[in-house]
Amino acid sequence: MSAKKELTPNTPIERIYNGVAKENPVLVQMIGMCPLLAVTTSVSNGIGMGLTTMVVLVLSNILISLLRKVIPNSLRMPCYIGVIASFVTVTELSLKAYLPSLYEALGLYIPLIVVNCIIMGRAEAFAGKYPVVPAFFDGIGMGLGFTVGLVILGAVRELLGAGTLLGYHVLPASYQPINMFIMAPGAFFVLAIVIAIIQKRNAVKEEKAAAAAKKEREQILAATTGMAMSAGK
Amino acid sequence: MAGKFQVSSSPHIRAKVTTSKIMLSVIIALLPAALFGVWLNGPYAALILILSVAAAVLTEYCYEKVTKGKITISDGSAALTGLLLGMNMPPRITWWMPVLGSVFAILVVKQFFGGLGQNFMNPALAGRCFLMLSFAGSMTNFNVADAAAAKIVDTVSGATPLAAIKAGETGNLLSMFLGTTKGTIGETSALLILIGGIFLICTKIISPRIPLVYLGTFAVFALIFGGHGFDLYYIACELCGGGIMLGAFFMATDYVTRPITVKGQYVYAVILGVMTGIFRIFGGSAEGTSYAIIFTNLFVPLIERATIPAGFGVVREKKKGGGAA
Numbered sequence: 364m365s366a367k368k369e370l371t372p373n374t375p376i377e378r379i380y381n382g383v384a385k386e387n388p389v390l391v392q393m394i395g396m397c398p399l400l401a402v403t404t405s406v407s408n409g410i411g412m413g414l415t416t417m418v419v420l421v422l423s424n425i426l427i428s429l430l431r432k433v434i435p436n437s438l439r440m441p442c443y444i445g446v447i448a449s450f451v452t453v454t455e456l457s458l459k460a461y462l463p464s465l466y467e468a469l470g471l472y473i474p475l476i477v478v479n480c481i482i483m484g485r486a487e488a489f490a491g492k493y494p495v496v497p498a499f500f501d502g503i504g505m506g507l508g509f510t511v512g513l514v515i516l517g518a519v520r521e522l523l524g525a526g527t528l529l530g531y532h533v534l535p536a537s538y539q540p541i542n543m544f545i546m547a548p549g550a551f552f553v554l555a556i557v558i559a560i561i562q563k564r565n566a567v568k569e570e571k572a573a574a575a576a577k578k579e580r581e582q583i584l585a586a587t588t589g590m591a592m593s594a595g596k
Numbered sequence: 597m598a599g600k601f602q603v604s605s606s607p608h609i610r611a612k613v614t615t616s617k618i619m620l621s622v623i624i625a626l627l628p629a630a631l632f633g634v635w636l637n638g639p640y641a642a643l644i645l646i647l648s649v650a651a652a653v654l655t656e657y658c659y660e661k662v663t664k665g666k667i668t669i670s671d672g673s674a675a676l677t678g679l680l681l682g683m684n685m686p687p688r689i690t691w692w693m694p695v696l697g698s699v700f701a702i703l704v705v706k707q708f709f710g711g712l713g714q715n716f717m718n719p720a721l722a723g724r725c726f727l728m729l730s731f732a733g734s735m736t737n738f739n740v741a742d743a744a745a746a747k748i749v750d751t752v753s754g755a756t757p758l759a760a761i762k763a764g765e766t767g768n769l770l771s772m773f774l775g776t777t778k779g780t781i782g783e784t785s786a787l788l789i790l791i792g793g794i795f796l797i798c799t800k801i802i803s804p805r806i807p808l809v810y811l812g813t814f815a816v817f818a819l820i821f822g823g824h825g826f827d828l829y830y831i832a833c834e835l836c837g838g839g840i841m842l843g844a845f846f847m848a849t850d851y852v853t854r855p856i857t858v859k860g861q862y863v864y865a866v867i868l869g870v871m872t873g874i875f876r877i878f879g880g881s882a883e884g885t886s887y888a889i890i891f892t893n894l895f896v897p898l899i900e901r902a903t904i905p906a907g908f909g910v911v912r913e914k915k916k917g918g919g920a921a
Contacts, residue, residue, distance in 0.1 A: 541696075543730040552704065 373497040382504020388481045389512030390561050395481040398472050399513060400550040406529050409517030410510065411465045412472065415454055417506025420482050421499060422450045424490040428498035431491050443486045448477045481509055519553045520544045615712070618851075619672030621801050623679060625792035626846060630683055632788050633781035637687035637740055641781045644694050645682035651698035652678030659707045673712045677701055680720035680846065683782025684839065684886070685727075686738050693731060697723035717893040718853050721843075721886045728886075736881075738778040758837040759882040767833035779838065786836040793845035806854060806865045807844040811835060813869025821877050840872060843885040853893040860896075860903035867899075868892045 370377035386392055389399050395416075402412045426446050427434075434442045455473045458466040466473065476482065485505055490498040521527055524544030526534040543549045634642045656674040660667050669675075678698050685694045701723030706715045728735045738756050756778045757767045771777050775785025783789075796802045815831050824830040835841070848854065848868055855864050868888055875884020 539690075539731065541730040542732075543726060546729060548729070555708075 373493065375496075375500040378497055378500035379504035379507065382501065382506070382508040383511055384508075387508040387512060388484075388505055389509060390515075390558060392484075393558070394484055395479055395509060396554075398475065398479065399509075399516060400547070400554065402469055402472050403513055403516040403520055403550060404545050405521040405525070405527075406514055406517040407465075408468050409513035411462075412469055413506065413510025413513045415458065415465075415469070415473065416476055416479060416481065416509055417503070419447065419450045419454050419476055420485060420506045420509075421502035423447045423482055424485060424498040424502035425495055426450075427486045427490040428493060428495045431493075434491070439487075439491060443483060443491075444477070447482050447486070451477045481505060515557060516550065516553055519557070520549055524549060615671045615673065618801055619676050621796065621799055622846065623672065623676055625795045625801075626676075626679055626683065626782070628788040628792055629775075629782045629785050629842070630679065632775055632785045633683065633687070636776065636784065637781060641687045643691065644685050644687070644689060644781060645679065647691055648682035648685065648694035648698045649675050649678035651695040652681070652702050655699045655702040656707065659703060660711075665711070668712060671712065674702055674706075677706070677720045677723075680782075681723045683842065684720065684724045684780050686735060687740055687781050688737070689734055693727055693734060697727045700726045713852055715852055716896075717890045718847050718850050721847055721890050724886050725890060738780075740778070756838070756882065757833070758876075761830070761833055761837065762876075762882040766829075767837060769829060769833055769836065772833055772836040777837075783839040783842045786841045789841040789845060793841075796845065796849075802845070802849040803861075805858070805861050806849050806868075809862055809865035810844045810848055810868045810872075811840070813866045814840065814872050815869075817870055817873030818877065821873065823877075834876070838876075838883040839885040843872075843889050844868075847886075847889050848892075853896060855896050855899045855903065857900060857903045857905060859905075860899045863899050863903065864892060864896065867895060 370380060382388070388395050398412055398416070402408045423443075423446050427443060430442070430446075451474065454476075455466075458469075458473065485501060489501045493501075518528060521529075522533070523541050524546075526532060526538045526540045541549075544553065630645060634645070652674045653669050657667060657669050659665075660669075678701075681697050681701055682694055685697075701719035705717060705719040705722040706712065709715050724735075757772050758779075761767045768777075772784075773786050775788065777784050793802075793807060797804050815835060818831055818834050819826065822830060822834070848865070855861050871888035871892055872885050875888055876882065
């Protein structure tokens, strides 16, 4: 029906495309909102949070996928939490040791990665059912998708709220920053507008596809009735 | 036979009141206070008012053009929002700030939620609070450092009378009532706002219910918690100072964001009075009317749900455990 070529499921490219665009965790599935709204006061915080989450996501996806035949179905949630929490602790301690400034900036939101719904969601929906290689690329894709969302939000908020990007002044010095964009309400406004734009784009795309499909059906119908009429003559 | 009966569905009697007439009346009622603000603060204040009205109307026009909706700028609601926002600006604010506030008020608060009748809080006040959060310094700087300042009765501290009272000084009630004090462009003159309010009440555009209950509740709250004992002079100063008059008559009574039910309007006005009292007396800044009104706007759906009257002949069911109220 649709003219677009579907990618073969569970190949690395399909998983990454799925995570970044088709099922982007924050912009399409709308999960992981808490860190998204809280830490995106700047682009660098967004990148830091996104990559930290990606590391944990990839590691937990790999381990959960390896253990998927061992973990009993009724006990899978506590097992997933245990796996994720261990990796978060490892990541947190490494950040504290090697990137203390990022550790300071993200603060409480690093331990909170344990309860990030993206990681739980991927463990439940994907890693617990599929082999290691697709699970690994699923983690990369979803992690990148999360980072993309964080960077978009962080860029808009940092630009409007502080007049900088990645800490560099990109707007003229006369620009007076609109502080609200750095504060909590700004996060909600920007997120809502970004999601609205994406939804609108998807709706237009779907409408076009539906219209094309309808036209195709009508053509077939016209052709068959024409044939029937000429046969009737 | 057929010509004798006209069959049509209800309503059979229509009032001649239209949205544009209502909005125009409110704008007329606001004009005395606005013109007074211009006289007091000089021509720059007029520029602020014009810019915020123009930005509000233009934003509404552009948004409706882009989304291919019905152009509704002729109903006057956008102009009214712009005027109210402009009247809530300090007289020497940088010119683009009210423009930004108007764009925010119309685009985000009004149009994103579906246009006139759908906004969940007063757009003009939301615009003001957006500016307050973003540019706290400019929004609370009421200094008029030029020739126009000669008309203003200054207090020692150079702050607004309300801030001076909060700091422990006594207000000058007469100048606060007439409006020759520091404050936003349209809020200073209690007298002219009252005249506008009475005009609206006489033309039945608003009912006196919300403003009176609001001001009354606030007065009682200030009397009890104000820390000045039974000091009527202090209460009068609190009532004439800041934006409470403008808020009570022109913003709390906004058709879209007040409750529909009569009982609900009493509840709404009491909450408004208490909130304003809490913000002014216990809050960090001297004024809290705008925050009080937009917060109370958020309660309106709840208030309406709790006070919806039973239909004719319907006996309301006794509330059982867990029943929706």
